Amino acid sequence: MSAQPMTREFPEVAIRHPSRWLHPAMLCLVLALPLAGCGTSAGELWDKFTTKDDTFVEEPADKLYNEGLYLMNEKKDMKLAVKKFEEVDRQHPYSEWARKSLVMSAYAYYQGGDYDGCIGAATRYITLHPGSPDAAYAQYLIAASHYDQIPDISRDQRRTEKALAALEEVVRKYPDSDYASSAKTKMEGARDQLAGAEMNVGRYYMKKHDYTAAINRYKTVVTRYQTTRHVEEALYRLVEAYTSIGIATEAQTAAAVLGHNFPDSRWYKDAYNLVKSGGGGEPTENQGSWISRAFKKIGL
Numbered sequence: 001m002s003a004q005p006m007t008r009e010f011p012e013v014a015i016r017h018p019s020r021w022l023h024p025a026m027l028c029l030v031l032a033l034p035l036a037g038c039g040t041s042a043g044e045l046w047d048k049f050t051t052k053d054d055t056f057v058e059e060p061a062d063k064l065y066n067e068g069l070y071l072m073n074e075k076k077d078m079k080l081a082v083k084k085f086e087e088v089d090r091q092h093p094y095s096e097w098a099r100k101s102l103v104m105s106a107y108a109y110y111q112g113g114d115y116d117g118c119i120g121a122a123t124r125y126i127t128l129h130p131g132s133p134d135a136a137y138a139q140y141l142i143a144a145s146h147y148d149q150i151p152d153i154s155r156d157q158r159r160t161e162k163a164l165a166a167l168e169e170v171v172r173k174y175p176d177s178d179y180a181s182s183a184k185t186k187m188e189g190a191r192d193q194l195a196g197a198e199m200n201v202g203r204y205y206m207k208k209h210d211y212t213a214a215i216n217r218y219k220t221v222v223t224r225y226q227t228t229r230h231v232e233e234a235l236y237r238l239v240e241a242y243t244s245i246g247i248a249t250e251a252q253t254a255a256a257v258l259g260h261n262f263p264d265s266r267w268y269k270d271a272y273n274l275v276k277s278g279g280g281g282e283p284t285e286n287q288g289s290w291i292s293r294a295f296k297k298i299g300l
Contacts, residue, residue: 061097064088068104078112081105099125103134106141115145136174140183143167147186153196160197164190188227195225195234202237211241223294232258236267238291243278251275253291255283261295 068084071077085108088101102125109117122138122145129135143166150160167190170183202217218241221234235258242251255271262268275283285292 058091059087061088061092061095064091065097065101065104068101068108072104072108072111078108078114081108082112082117099129099132100134102128103138106138110141110145115149118142118145136170136177136179139166139170139173140177140179143170143183143186147190150190150193153193153200157194157197160190160193164194191225192228192230195221195228195230198225199230199233199237202234206237206241209244211245215241219290222291226295232262232265232267235262235291236271239271239274243274248278249286250289250291251278252281252284253286253289256285257291257295259283260285 064084064087068081068088071084072081075081082105085101085105088095089098092098102121106118106121106125109115109121119142122141125132125138126135126142143163146159146163146166150163151157164187167183167187170177171180171187174180198217198220202214202221205211205214205217215238218234218237221228221230222238225231235254238254239251239258242248242254252275255268255275258265258271259268272283275281
């Protein structure tokens with residue numbers, strides 16, 4: 001439930017520590033004191049010039065927290081909401097309100113698109129409160145922050161790898177949490193992205209006729225990302241690459257494994273025709289091939 005709007009005064013903090021240097025006018029006043037013959041001392045005059053009437057007033061933790069919720073939910077002002085939540089921690093450290101405010105600040109950072117801020121706040125929360133009920137949510141926010149920054153397949157995929165690792169952490173540490181299911185869905189998306197990047201590089205090597213380098217990329221897809229949509233094409237590309245370098249047994253195995261696991265795939269039809277036209281006969285699986293072993297290991 002969103003908090004009701006609240007009004008707040010913002011008192012200035014009184015500054016009571018003097019500067020090293022005196023303003024010339026103040027210096028003249030201080031030097032003139034002995035000559036003036038008045039009853040005001042230098043210390044009293046200093047306090048008159050440097051002391052303000054306003055003083056810092058601590059605000060209740062729940063008031064600050066509810067103001068943060070209002071700014072976040074009603075005003076959609078994530079930056080000010082974060083400041084409110086952080087003020088709870090500053091004024092009331094080690095309190096239950098401070099704990100709640102820390103995870104809410106991580107969420108506000110996330111909602112505002114400040115992913116680094118979210119990751120920082122959520123990481124701090126997990127470090128301070130690893131066994132709390134909201135630790136799973138904090139870990140999920142870290143993973144989601146990385147996931148939302150996944151780049152195009154043509155770019156470096158280190159952010160995707162971080163997202164996958166963080167998502168796996170959610171599932172591993174908090175398998176029964178409300179966030180495990182969503183994390184698993186995002187994991188498939190991250191794996192698909194990594195597989196797509198490998199395929200993109202593999203196709204590049206194929207155009208350059210660097211078949212060995214291409215095979216290594218397709219092998220990564222077949223061995224690590226078999227549950228993604230890219231595995232069918234990867235098997236077909238292996239047929240292409242092995243046929244190009246004259247290794248018929250591996251080309252036949254790739255085609256056979258493709259046909260066995262994805263009989264209705266358009267990639268299998270192309271692979272079958274390629275093997276037949278290459279004079280290798282029907283696709284035949286070599287049980288000792290790494291391709292065959294990879295699929296038996298995964299159980300497809």
